[in-house]
Amino acid sequence: MARRSTERGGSSESRASREPPLSPEEQARALCLRLLTGTPRTRKQLADAMRKREIPDEVAEHVLERFQDVGLIDDQAFANSWVESRHRGRGLARRALAQELRHRGVDAELVNEAVGLLDHDQEEQTARELVARRLPGTRGLDRDKRIRRLAGMLARKGYSEGLALRVVRDALTAEGQEADSGDEPWD
Template sequence: MLVSAVEVQARNPDRVNVHVDGVYAFSLNALLALELHLGRGSVLDPATLKDVFRRDEVGKAVEACVRLLGFRPRTEVELLRRLAQKGFEPEIGHEAMDRLRNLGYVDDADFARFWVSNRERFKPMGARRIRYELLQKGVSRETADEVMEEQLPDDEYETALRAARSKMRTYAGTDYATFHRRMGGYLARQGFGFDTSGPVMRLLWAEQDGDA
């Protein structure tokens, strides 16, 4: 296959159009074309062409991941899932992860620290619920446990109290049985055990009863 022309795309200067025998054949990442010294007169045999297409696909996958990471940090598993949804083959996705890892764009431990910190600041939860979320997002059990031990308090009482206070308006005016059932269910869904939620509910009910 003899390349007859390599032209920068008008709408996307990051890619070039490659022509063979005067006819458009395929597009390619511009930096990859430069790296390959691809130009008029270049000869591409089938094996080389296959490798070029693979490397171009990996580049596209990396670019897609970088765009996603611009919104928030993500785990490798999350990124691989999104790449699969976009139609990338698994081997392309894993090669993209290798490149992103080497560039420092993905690190599951850093993601876990971000997630735990975010939950602590904006949506208080118990360790059980946070651990479940981390595992769902693809963080390994070992990494999740290490980060949680590093960042979460040993006593969840204050965290549960903050979570419960955020819901007090919702349960205002209810009787004790209703309050206990609904608040207890909420705290359980947030990952707090009854040994923590029980004292929290007794305190808040006493405060509410005292204000009545």
């Protein structure tokens, strides 16, 4: 294998061998800083990344504690920011947001606090806005199919069946179509 020459005349392999290898703590710190540079991360996400790199658990725990002490890791701030961003940007309901946060390793108590920041009125208003955006695209379909599609879209975003059906039927009624509450459209 050919060696690359560096500007100072030595090969990159020989220069790398002259630098002492990083200690596990230095590796852990560098990894955490690199991961936190791009986007906020949860404590669990950082711990998983260090475990994948085979950094000893006690070293990882020490680095995570230190980062948490200085405020570089804050799962509560992460959860609050995540809820606001994903609710505004994607229209996700509390149930879907809670699931995403749990998947990222946020503690259940912190998840409940973060999703509790969304009130029912705000969630319902977001559902109404989502339906209003999608409603015109369903105009050529029959009433039951429109209800299924629009309520299904809301369900995939984490809205309850009751809220989804109420919002969709209200929107169809406002549009001038009668949306009677007869047969359940979920078949």
